[in-house]
Amino acid sequence: MKVFKAVEMNRCIGCLSCMITCSAVNQQDHSILKSAIRIKTSGGLTGKFVAIVCQACKDDVPCAEICPTGALIKRPAGGVLLDKDKCIGCELCVSACTVEAIHFDQETQKPIVCKHCGVCVRFCPHGCLQLVEEVQ
Amino acid sequence: MLYEKTIRVLYIDLAASKIEVKQRTDLSEYLGGVGIATKLLEETVKPELPPLAPEQPIILAIGAISGIFPLVTKTVAMFLSPLTGEMGESYAGGRLALALSMAGYDAVVISGKASRPSYIAIEGDTVQIKDARPIWGMDSDVVGQFLRDSEEGRGRRSILRIGPAGEKMVKFASVCVDTYRHFGRLGLGATMGSKLVKAIIVSGDNTTKIQNFKDYFRSYQEIFKSVTETDLMSKYHDLGTAINVESVSALGALPTRNLTENHFDEAEEISGEAFAEKSLVRKMACTGCPVGCIHIGQFRRKFDDGYDYESVSVAYDYELIYSLGSLLGIPKTDEVLQLIEVVEKTGMDAISAGVALAWATESLMQDIVTEEDTIVPLTFGNSENYSKAIRYLASRRNSFYEALGEGTRSAGAKFGGKDHALQVAGNEIPGYHTGYANLVGLTVGARHSHLCNAGYSVDQSLKDFDEQKAVNKLFDEELERCLLNSLVICLFARKLYNRETVLKALRAAGYPLTDDDLTLIAKRIYSTKLHLKEKLGFDPRQVQLPKRFFKTPSMQGVLDSTMVERMISQYVEKCEALLAEKI
Ligand code: SF4
Ligand code: SF4
Ligand code: SF4
Numbered sequence: 001m002k003v004f005k006a007v008e009m010n011r012c013i014g015c016l017s018c019m020i021t022c023s024a025v026n027q028q029d030h031s032i033l034k035s036a037i038r039i040k041t042s043g044g045l046t047g048k049f050v051a052i053v054c055q056a057c058k059d060d061v062p063c064a065e066i067c068p069t070g071a072l073i074k075r076p077a078g079g080v081l082l083d084k085d086k087c088i089g090c091e092l093c094v095s096a097c098t099v100e101a102i103h104f105d106q107e108t109q110k111p112i113v114c115k116h117c118g119v120c121v122r123f124c125p126h127g128c129l130q131l132v133e134e135v136q
Numbered sequence: 137m138l139y140e141k142t143i144r145v146l147y148i149d150l151a152a153s154k155i156e157v158k159q160r161t162d163l164s165e166y167l168g169g170v171g172i173a174t175k176l177l178e179e180t181v182k183p184e185l186p187p188l189a190p191e192q193p194i195i196l197a198i199g200a201i202s203g204i205f206p207l208v209t210k211t212v213a214m215f216l217s218p219l220t221g222e223m224g225e226s227y228a229g230g231r232l233a234l235a236l237s238m239a240g241y242d243a244v245v246i247s248g249k250a251s252r253p254s255y256i257a258i259e260g261d262t263v264q265i266k267d268a269r270p271i272w273g274m275d276s277d278v279v280g281q282f283l284r285d286s287e288e289g290r291g292r293r294s295i296l297r298i299g300p301a302g303e304k305m306v307k308f309a310s311v312c313v314d315t316y317r318h319f320g321r322l323g324l325g326a327t328m329g330s331k332l333v334k335a336i337i338v339s340g341d342n343t344t345k346i347q348n349f350k351d352y353f354r355s356y357q358e359i360f361k362s363v364t365e366t367d368l369m370s371k372y373h374d375l376g377t378a379i380n381v382e383s384v385s386a387l388g389a390l391p392t393r394n395l396t397e398n399h400f401d402e403a404e405e406i407s408g409e410a411f412a413e414k415s416l417v418r419k420m421a422c423t424g425c426p427v428g429c430i431h432i433g434q435f436r437r438k439f440d441d442g443y444d445y446e447s448v449s450v451a452y453d454y455e456l457i458y459s460l461g462s463l464l465g466i467p468k469t470d471e472v473l474q475l476i477e478v479v480e481k482t483g484m485d486a487i488s489a490g491v492a493l494a495w496a497t498e499s500l501m502q503d504i505v506t507e508e509d510t511i512v513p514l515t516f517g518n519s520e521n522y523s524k525a526i527r528y529l530a531s532r533r534n535s536f537y538e539a540l541g542e543g544t545r546s547a548g549a550k551f552g553g554k555d556h557a558l559q560v561a562g563n564e565i566p567g568y569h570t571g572y573a574n575l576v577g578l579t580v581g582a583r584h585s586h587l588c589n590a591g592y593s594v595d596q597s598l599k600d601f602d603e604q605k606a607v608n609k610l611f612d613e614e615l616e617r618c619l620l621n622s623l624v625i626c627l628f629a630r631k632l633y634n635r636e637t638v639l640k641a642l643r644a645a646g647y648p649l650t651d652d653d654l655t656l657i658a659k660r661i662y663s664t665k666l667h668l669k670e671k672l673g674f675d676p677r678q679v680q681l682p683k684r685f686f687k688t689p690s691m692q693g694v695l696d697s698t699m700v701e702r703m704i705s706q707y708v709e710k711c712e713a714l715l716a717e718k719i
Contacts, residue, residue, distance in 0.1 A: 013418075013419050013420050013421040013428035013430075014420050014421055014423070015421035015422075015423065015424065015425050015426050015427075015428060016234075016423045016424060017206070017360070017424070017426050020203075020204070020424060021356075024346060024349070024352070024353060024356070025353065028345060028346045028349050029343050029344065029345055029346060030138060030203070030204050030343070030344040030345075030346055031238060031341075031342060031343035031344060032234070032238075032292060033238075033292075033341055033343055034343060038291060039291065040291040041291065046315060046449055107343060123360060123426070125363075125364050125426035125427075125428065126428070
C-alpha cells in the first residue's frame with residue numbers, strides 16, 4: 001500500500017493541475033475548492049509554492065482520534081478514509097489536523113480529506129508529487 | 137457560465153458607485169471571450185469622446201470553458217486604446233480567468249471615474265470600491281505585496297494593478313496580473329489610471345458540479361496528454377520563446393538598434409541558452425496550464441559597499457529580450473533583466489517602452505532631440521542610462537518624456553523623426569522584421585500585434601512568397617483566432633486546439649456545437665470587430681508606415697512599399713466580402 005507525498009515542491013510551477021484533477025475525480029466538481037490538496041504561495045508568487053495536504057500520519061492519527069463517530073478510518077499505510085455515512089459534519093477533525101490539511105465542504109457538510117489515490121500525482125507535470133511505499 | 141447559455145456580466149460604474157449584474161442570454165451567440173467583449177465594447181464605447189474620457193469602458197471577459205481544460209487560461213481585456221485611438225484588445229494569463237469564473241462572471245464592464253484613488257475588490261457577489269490613496273504612487277510589485285496581505289482568498293485570487301506609469305497615463309502603460317503576467321499592449325494601464333483605479337482583486341468560491349464526468353475527464357486527459365507527452369509544447373517549456381532569439385537574428389529578422397540592422401551580432405550572448413545557463417531559476421505556469429512557459433531569471437545587484445547584495449527575479453521571454461535587448465543594443469543577460477525589472481516596477485508595456493527608447497536614442501544621434509531633452513545621454517548598449525530613462529518616461533519627468541509618453545508615433549510626428557519611429561498604426565512593433573506578411577499583418581491586424589494573424593510565421597512558412605497566398609493566410613488566421621480567443625485559450629496551444637479538440641471540449645462542458653457553428657461564430661466576431669474599427673475611424677489603407685521598414689532589409693530582402701499597399705488593399709477586399717455575408 002502506498003501513500004501520497006508532496007516531495008519536490010521546490011519544482012512546483014503552480015499550474016494547479018493537481019487541484020483541478022483531484023476535485024474532478026474525487027468530488028466530480030470543477031471548482032478547485034473541492035480539492036484535497038491545496039497549492040498556496042508563501043509570500044506571493046515570488047515565493048515558493050507549498051502543498052497543504054494530508055501528511056499520511058500513521059498509528060497516531062489526530063483526526064481519526066478526535067472523530068466522535070469513527071467516520072475517519074485509519075489506512076494501514078497512513079492517512080485516513082472517510083466513511084460518509086458515519087460522518088455527522090461536526091468539523092472536529094478540521095481543527096485537529098495540525099497542518100490544516102482537512103477542509104470542510106460547506107455544501108455537503110462533510111470534510112474533504114485526501115484518500116491517497118494518486119490521481120494528482122499522475123497529472124503533476126513537474127514531478128513534485130509522488131506515491132511512495134509506506135516507510136516501515 | 138459553464139453548462140449555461142447565459143452570459144453573466146458584472147457592470148461597475150465607478151462614478152455612481154453602482155454595481156449591477158445582468159444575465160445576457162443574447163450574448164451567447166458570441167460564445168465568450170473576445171466575442172462577448174467586442175460586443176460589450178461596441179455597446180458601451182463612446183467613439184466621439186477621447187480614449188481616456190471617464191465614460192469609456194474597460195471590459196474583461198473569459199470563455200465558456202475557462203479554467204476547466206489545460207491551457208484555457210487567458211482573460212481578454214477590451215477598451216478604447218489611448219495609444220492608437222482605436223480598438224484596444226489585450227490578453228493576460230495568470231490566475232485571472234479562474235478567479236473570474238469562481239467569482240461567477242463571464243465578463244466585467246467598468247466605466248466612469250472614481251472620485252479618489254481606488255481599488256476594486258470583487259469577491260463573488262460582493263463588489264466593493266475601496267480607498268487606494270495610501271497605495272497610489274507605489275510601484276507595481278509593491279502594490280501587489282500590500283494587497284496580498286490585506287485581502288482574502290490566498291491561492292485562488294487574482295490581483296491586477298498598475299504602476300506609476302499607469303497613474304501618469306503613459307499611453308502604453310500596462311496592467312500587471314499576478315506578478316508575472318500582463319495586459320501589456322495598447323495601454324490598458326493608462327485607462328485604469330485615468331479612472332483612478334490602482335488595482336482590481338478578483339476572487340470567489342463558486343463550485344460547479346461536473347455534469348458528464350466521463351466525457352469531460354476523457355477530453356481533459358486527452359488534451360493533457362498531448363500537452364505533456366508530445367513535443368507540441370516542449371519548446372515553450374524548455375527554453376521558452378527565448379529560444380528564437382538566435383534563430384530570428386540569423387534569419388536577418390531581428391530588429392536591432394532601432395532596426396538600423398536586422399540581426400544582432402551578439403545574439404548568442406542573449407539567447408535562450410544564455411539566459412537558461414546564467415539566470416534561469418525556475419519556471420511557472422498560469423493556473424490550469426501544465427506547460428509552465430514562464431521563465432524566471434534572477435540577477436544579483438550590489439546596493440552598497442560591504443558586500444550588500446539583493447537578488448531580483450523577473451520573467452523573461454522573446455519579446456522582452458528583443459525590445460530591451462537587441463533593439464537597444466544590450467548584449468548582457470543581467471542588463472536585460474535589470475531593464476525588465478524597471479519596466480515591471482513602473483508598469484509599462486515592455487515592447488513599447490523599448491521601442492520608444494530606441495527611437496529616442498536614434499533621434500539623439502541625429503540631433504533631432506537634445507541631451508537636455510533626454511536628461512541622460514542615451515546610447516545603444518548603455519543599460520544604466522536606459523534604466524534611468526525608463527523611470528523618467530514612466531514619471532514623464534520633463535516635456536520630452538511627457539511627449540514620448542504619448543507613444544512613439546506621436547513623438548515621431550512632434551519632433552520630426554517619423555521615419556525611424558517603429559510603429560504600425562500607433563502600436564510599437566514586436567520583434568520581427570520577417571517581411572511582407574509581417575508588415576501587412578501588423579497593419580491589418582485588429583490590434584496591430586503579431587498575435588493577430590502571425591504574419592511573422594506566414595513569412596517563414598511560405599517557401600516561394602506569393603502575395604495572394606500570404607493575404608489569404610493572414611485573413612484565415614485572424615478569423616480562426618477570433619474563435620480561439622472567444623474561448624480564450626493560450627495561443628501557444630493553438631495547434632493543440634484544432635477544431636476537433638475544441639468541439640470535443642465544448643461538448644463535454646454542455647455546448648453541443650458543430651464545426652459550422654464555430655465558423656459562423658468566428659465570422660460573427662470578426663465582422664463585429666471590423667465594424668467597430670470602422671466606427672472608430674480606422675482604415676488600414678490610410679496607415680502611414682515609417683520609411684525604416686523599407687530601408688533596412690528584412691528576411692525577404694528590402695521591402696517594396698507598393699507591394700505592401702497592394703496586399704493591404706487585397707486584404708481589405710476580403711474584409712468587405714466578409715462584411716457583405718449574411719451572418
Ligand atoms: S492523492 Fe488523491 S485525494 Fe489525495 S490529493 Fe491527490 S488526488 Fe486528491
Ligand atoms: S500539479 Fe505539480 S506543478 Fe502543478 S501545482 Fe500541483 S504540485 Fe505544482
Ligand atoms: S503556456 Fe505559458 S502563457 Fe500559456 S498558459 Fe501556459 S504558462 Fe500561461
